[in-house]
Structure formats: C-alpha cells, structure tokens
Amino acid sequence: MAYADELLELAQDIANLHPGQPHQASLRRAVSTAYYALFHLLVSEATANWIRPELRGALARVFDHGPMQQAAVRKVTELNSYFRRRPPEGQERTVAYHLYNVAEVFIQAQYHRNEADYNIARRWELTEVLFHIDSIADAFQSWSIIREEASGQAYLVSMLPSKERRQAERTSPEKRPTLTDEAKP
Template identity: 35%
Template sequence: MTLHHDLLDQALHLATRETKKPKQASLRRAVSAAYYALFHLLVADGAKRLSPAKPAGLSLLIQRAFNHGAMRDVCKSFADGHRAAVRNSQPGQPPPATRKLITLPLDPPLFGVIQALIDLQEARNEADYNLDKQWNRLDVLSRVQTARQAFVDWAAIRNSPTATVFVVALLLQKHWGR
C-alpha cells in the first residue's frame, strides 16, 4: 500500500472512529489526511514521471521539491483556463508556455482532480488553523469522499497528454516563463 492510499484510509478512520460524538481533533486530522492523500498521490505521480528508476533516491528528492502554494497556483490557473474556455472568454489562462501544451476546456475528471485539490487545501488550512470553526462528521466525510473521487478521476485521466502536463506543471510551471 502506498502513502497516499494509507492517508485516504486514515482520513476515513479518523472521521468515523468515535461513534457518537466525534472529537474535533479527529475530524480536523481527517480533513488534513484527506488533503495530504491527494497531495501525495499527485506528487508521487509527478516525481515518477520526472525521474528514472535509478537511482532510487532521486524520486524522493523530486517529491520533496513540490510546494503546496505553487501547486495551488497551478491548479487555479488550470481551473481558470477551463472556466474561460467554457465561457468562451480570455481572462484567467495558464501561462503561455503551459497553454500551448494543453487542451481547454479540460476533461471533466481532470477538472475534478484540480478542483478537489483546491477545495481540500482550503479545508485543510481551515481545519488546521481556524480553531473557531466546529467540524461535523458529515462535512468531514464529504471531504474524504472528495479525495476518494479525485483518486478515481486521476486513475481515469492520468495518462492523457493534458494530465501529464498538469502533473509536471505542479512542480515546474513557475520556471517555464523564464
């Protein structure tokens, strides 16, 4: 089993472990685990595409280079480009170097993965840093299901050319305009 699958399982476990009144700590950690499950799924896939099998440690170093903020920015640029293509408008496109390599509008499963990463990252920040917010089990289970669906969507779309550009862009897009 991989880390991302273990984290997804852990998210569900944490969301359901207290049968009557779930602890806020369990619910908050479940939201965080759901985000990190999707994060590590994409990071592992991106690193695998960018590194050869040998030396084995290279892939782990590449995984460490992925940055949450940069990944959010890439997701938002892809999502904005998708929405603009759907509306036949220009604002909010990915950078030109990226735009040349992708097809907009995005395939629905890829857009689903992108939107899930954006939503789960925001939820994780809320769960980790907004102590005023009270989480409930249904909301948390919805976040876990969002991550689970993103896994399914990624499996369906991961080998498409646009998905390949997306997962590599998560690490490198900010360097493509130089």
C-alpha cells in the same frame, strides 16, 4: 497499497474514530490527512515519471503546497474557459472534466486543510468531513482515468515551482517608510 491510498483510508478511519460523538481533533485531523492524501498522490504520480527511482524522494521534496495550489487555480480557470465554449462530447471533454475535478478538489482540500489546522474557532461536523473525504476519493478516481493523458501529465509538471512563475507572481515591494520620510497627507 500506495502511501496516498493509505492516507485516504486513514482519513476515513480517523473521521469515524468516535461514532455518535465525533471529537473535533479527530475531525480536523481527518480533513488534514485527506488533503495530504491528494497532495501525495499527485507528487508520487509526478515523481514516478523520473527514471531514477533512487532520486524520486529528492524530487518529491521540490513540490510545495503554494505552487501546487497556484497550478490548480490556473488549471481550473483555463478549464472554465474551455467549458464555456460548450465543447462537444468526446474524449477531450471527458479528460478535461476529470482534470477539472482533480484541480478543483485540490484547491478545496487545501483550503479545508488550512481551516482544520489553523482555525480553531471553526466547528466541524462529521457529515461535512465525510463529504470532503469523499470528494478527495472522487479526485483519486478522476486521476486514475486521466493519469496517462498528456494533459494530466502536463498538469503534474505545472505543479513544480519554477523561477519564471516565482518572478511573475512576485510583486514589486514598496519602499518601506523610515523615520526621516515626510508624512504624506
């Protein structure tokens, strides 16, 4: 079983550790683990394309959560425009649907992972956590359908950080005020 599949199974197991009275720590860990399952699925799929297996681990470390999330947002935006044009039924639309599902679930999973890991005030319900895990399982299924498609492979590449994307996303920093600057009215 692949690591990503193991993580998804583990998320399910953790969520169900305490039937009848789920612990917040278990629910939080399940949400976080489910996100990492999808993260590692996409990274492993991208690195599997690298011809030198001994270097795949090094390539995997290049992937970063921020650029992957930004790529997912760009893809969802692009596909929303595509779907607004009401494309005809067919292979292209089917692939677009599954790619949309993968990208949208990635965005949501990352958001929920951050909530689970950092927002201690939030209380989680088992049904909500299981829903999130199921949506990630659906994204796994969607990915299995489109993994060989050119648009799926292009999506994997788009998740890599690049100098051009970093520069485009960088805003020019404002000059920091100093004690000698005059106060602005």
